[in-house]
Amino acid sequence: MSPSRPAGLVRQARTPRQGIPDATVARLPVYLRALTSLAEHGVTTVSSEELATSAGVGSAKLRKDLSHLGSYGTRGVGYEVEYLVYQISRELGLTQDWRVAIVGAGNLGRALANYGGFASRGFTVVALLDAATDLIDQEVAGLPVLAVTELERVIAQEQVQIGVLATPACAAQDLCDRMVAAGVTSVLNFAPCVLNVPGHVMVRKVDLSTELQILAFHQQRGAAAGLGYGGLGEQSQDGPGAAEVAG
Amino acid sequence: MSPSRPAGLVRQARTPRQGIPDATVARLPVYLRALTSLAEHGVTTVSSEELATSAGVGSAKLRKDLSHLGSYGTRGVGYEVEYLVYQISRELGLTQDWRVAIVGAGNLGRALANYGGFASRGFTVVALLDAATDLIDQEVAGLPVLAVTELERVIAQEQVQIGVLATPACAAQDLCDRMVAAGVTSVLNFAPCVLNVPGHVMVRKVDLSTELQILAFHQQRGAAAGLGYGGLGEQSQDGPGAAEVAG
DNA sequence: AGGCACTTGTGAACGAACGCACAAAGTCAG
DNA sequence: CTGACTTTGTGCGTTCGTTCACAAGTGCCT
Incomplete structure (x- = not known):
């Protein structure tokens, strides 16, 4: 991989753990899946633009999300797929069983x-x-x-x-x-x-x-129209609202 | 009812249809379920506080959500369960098949x-x-x-x-x-x-x-702790992000 | 009739999240 | 070594959502 980089393995494991936004956490699994798929296709490096398209989000959002994990990624190049997979997995706690x-x-x-x-x-x-x-x-x-x-x-x-x-x-x-x-x-x-x-x-x-009812609502009032913008947009799945209940 | 208001039955079907927030739409099915359950138990009237507890949200949020549908509900009393069920169903488009x-x-x-x-x-x-x-x-x-x-x-x-x-x-x-x-x-x-x-x-x-991975993340970093507040709180389910994709 | 207790609906403050746009940082060619 | 090009990381303004707090409306009791 990139020769100029020192020990690619460690690379500033400064974990700004203090608070990854819930909205970001909810998207990490999506990125992870996209990355895994890319890796299986033999891709070793990916830009934020490409990965964003694969994941169905905007590239700015993706970069901001990833920046919450740390400064992985190389300017002018992109992200190393395998390395990013590992970092996201670790952050999500998937390295343990x-x-x-x-x-x-x-x-x-x-x-x-x-x-x-x-x-x-x-x-x-x-x-x-x-x-x-x-x-x-x-x-x-x-x-x-x-x-x-x-x-x-x-x-x-x-x-x-x-x-x-x-x-x-x-x-x-x-x-x-x-x-x-x-x-x-x-x-x-x-x-x-x-x-x-x-x-x-x-x-x-x-x-x-619930999901069906939300679909019904949007279909009823003009079939997902309204916002209708051009580019490839998001796909709703799952919200930020991670919440707990106290008894 | 209020003398200034016309016929109680119709009761201002002014539908402020122009834009119910996505976050609200995502919660309406939850309210609907809670209301249906209450109705089955013979409850005819419910306050925002009670309904909020049943639905697992805050009462202020619930009132604001319902206010987006119109001004159903009677001050000093609460909401008529059956009537509200109908209104939410209609808004979600569940009156059609x-x-x-x-x-x-x-x-x-x-x-x-x-x-x-x-x-x-x-x-x-x-x-x-x-x-x-x-x-x-x-x-x-x-x-x-x-x-x-x-x-x-x-x-x-x-x-x-x-x-x-x-x-x-x-x-x-x-x-x-x-x-x-x-x-x-x-x-x-x-x-x-x-x-x-x-x-x-x-x-x-x-x-x-994805859901499991989000759970894993939160469990890893302190088991849903952090916010830990006292009252009965929210339950995460589903986000606002209703979105479409353009080809 | 009048006061009191209760509840809704909402204005306003606060906070989270999004998207833009750009500087910093790196690569590559010559 | 230099300069042009690419791409990340992020500061900032905007939008969206949540929470607080309270005025306005309603029913009940005296």
Whole structure:
């Protein structure tokens, strides 16, 4: 790679950790995916303009985002793909392994367990639980479905840090409480309801129905028109509002 | 009611339609769900404080959000649940039926087809398509899986307005193009990739892997701490960034 | 009728995020 | 070595979103 640069490996590991904006954090995974894809295509260096296009954002925004991680990138050249992949991964905490438990082995739970994207980036699904007795001991994605009564034991034993809720809304709060009591500190909630958790626990919610309703709104009032600008624009996905709840 | 105001029933249907903030639109479905739940429990009137708690937001934000729809609500009393449900539904465009096609009948596609939340609010899944020949003609959620070669015909014939992509990333762009060409103007994308679409088409993206990575980031740096405030706070779900892409 | 307690709706202050545009910093050719 | 060209990193003005605090409106009780 660039010969003039000293030990490319370390290069000012000054981490301005004090506060990466939530909006930026939400975009880092997108950049990471774009970079990974580029790397697979044999690209070794990329400019902010190219990467921005791949990620579907503006180049200025991308540069500002990356500048929050530190001053990687070489003026006049661009960013070294592999190096940037590593830096973003490290910042997101993907260099360590996260142990995930999925609660609910219905259609959604099974889909999640089979989803390749989980395993690919430092996330290991270590357990899949359900309340329905006829599902128990079935094998899904190489994992046996466990009885939900074992939840506390499994979470402690497997050192689960992240819990994924793929259950009906009515059961979600109770199961969430149990997971939190057992030591889980991050929850990804697919159930269509608001969860109450203590302050040290982080919840993110994904709601299919909500997404459809937002689409319906925009379609109703003139099909995404209005702003209509020319260039390749953003793609909405996910907002800054990372928030917690205190109990 | 107020003597100065005309007929209570219509009650100033002055729709300040010119621009509801995206952030507000993203929260309306949450309010709607909370209201529906309250209605089912027999509650007829609710204050902004109570509703805000149910929805997991601050009461000031809730009031401002609702004020963008118009002046429903009665000072000293609160909001009439049923009336507000109707108003939000109307604003979101849920009073009409939206016809949805799901492309990809893998684990995720089947989960989506079976998801009750779709049908419950004006969304009708009219078709489920897949490329895998061994899935075709299987019945899922009362619908036969159709060959993806029929995509254009089905979308035109069934007047599909919203397309849901639940396919691998590599196939997503192509299928998206075909859906758009066939007349779809809103796309909900579950494939982990950025879609390029013409300016009149709206895309929303849901990415499970992204959500996990955001959780990992926050967990890594102190487990959702930092802000830690006392009251019941927000729950992150979905951002304002409603955006379109122009081709 | 009048006062009191309660709740909405909103003006205004604050803060976060975006995009522009440019200086600093580097590369490459000659 | 010099000079032209490329691309990053960032200061700044603007826009968008959130929060505070309060006036105005409503119902209830005396």
